């Protein structure tokens with residue numbers, strides 16, 4: 001067979017507009033056309049979408065020889081920088097992947113849980129009690145704080161608060177849907193043209209200005225840390241300063257700056273969103289929440305918590321898909337996809353495959369335990385796959401587990417309304433439509449870690 005897959009015949013503009021509600025739109029295309037279908041979006045090459053893990057694996061087989069991911073992310077270069085892991089391909093990408101990966105895995109992050117729990121606890125103490133508030137904002141400030149202290153390693157309190165405000169502004173500006181939906185060519189022009197960069201209301205202008213302000217502080221931090229020369233530093237910046245490639249070359253200041261901003265952009269909103277969905281789902285699933293609390297209180301191993309995190313990321317997939325630009329034709333599901341097309345494993349559809357996940361709309365962490373776990377795991381792609389698999393997946397999963405545990409230990413959460421929150425597109429992520437609105441009530445602290453000292457002697461078991 002050499003023909004193209006079926007797909008919508010609507011004009012590109014109409015298809016692009018409908019992608020503002022990606023879950024419903026993509027599901028309708030899959031129902032109409034089957035597991036492989038094509039799409040045409042404004043300003044982008046033609047696209048082929050797949051909705052099973054087997055077909056996704058065929059796309060991942062082209063990684064490194066036959067397709068590129070970075071080429072599709074060129075629009076991010078003006079503020080992520082020319083060295084970013086996210087936007088590069090080939091040798092420059094591979095060099096950075098090897099330098100960056102060890103700083104985010106295994107032993108490098110094994111000491112992080114205590115500080116993550118501490119950061120979460122600090123934030124939880126500021127939560128209003130007994131009235132509705134949006135959890136998403138608090139998840140963002142917790143993940144921002146983690147980025148500041150564990151990734152950037154900023155220790156000075158004044159510098160922390162300065163950078164916090166600037167990073168928040170950058171994250172807000174660069175997360176705007178207007179920016180994400182801007183056709184790539186128009187965006188590239190608006191980011192570089194001296195005329196366009198002076199128009200204050202353009203999302204590109206706001207992003208570039210915020211990025212310049214962050215850079216000033218970051219380069220100062222990098223210079224200060226180089227001078228300090230602390231070989232024992234355990235934050236990501238400290239480790240990147242020590243990292244050497246196969247030729248023994250260190251990373252330049254610009255390379256380090258580009259990766260720090262990349263980690264901020266790729267890791268902050270995504271993890272905050274995963275956490276918001278975790279609470280949005282748990283609050284509305286008393287059985288799951290009950291079992292999780294019980295197992296936590298009994299001091300069980302982390303298996304159920306791990307399954308809860310996976311089930312959240314399956315059912316409420318944070319990033320709905322991540323594509324590859326084909327350099328060579330690809331045979332995919334019996335079709336011949338030409339070079340120059342974009343092939344996209346659509347995670348939000350793959351995670352709804354009812355052959356792998358019976359009653360896929362149900363929140364059922366047990367899928368990832370026991371008999372069916374192997375099959376469930378095989379189709380579980382919230383962090384993508386192939387050589388471009390999310391480099392922060394281990395850290396993100398750790399953050400989610402530690403923060404969920406800390407929140408459940410300290411407060412009871414109830415949903416402000418019984419209806420589930422809709423999935424709404426924000427940048428490349430799908431966030432809870434009302435930002436995970438909850439009502440929190442204090443609960444007596446259970447199982448305080450040995451290091452924890454109650455600060456109020458009159459109420460030794462109450463959260464400070």
Ligand code: HEM
Pocket residue numbers: 069085086087097262263264266267268270271274318319321322323382383384385386387388389390391392393395396
């Ligand atoms: C729940 C949280 C997260 C989710 C759902 C997520 C998801 C993803 C996905 C889907 C990709 C694309 C993979 C592909 O194209 O196959 C990706 C790439 C990436 N992620 Fe994450 N991510 C999360 C957290 C993080 C964190 C915490 C960091 C860093 C601290 C991070 C850093 C990156 C980077 C640098 C890339 C680009 C990798 C490359 O192209 O080689 N992510 N992530």
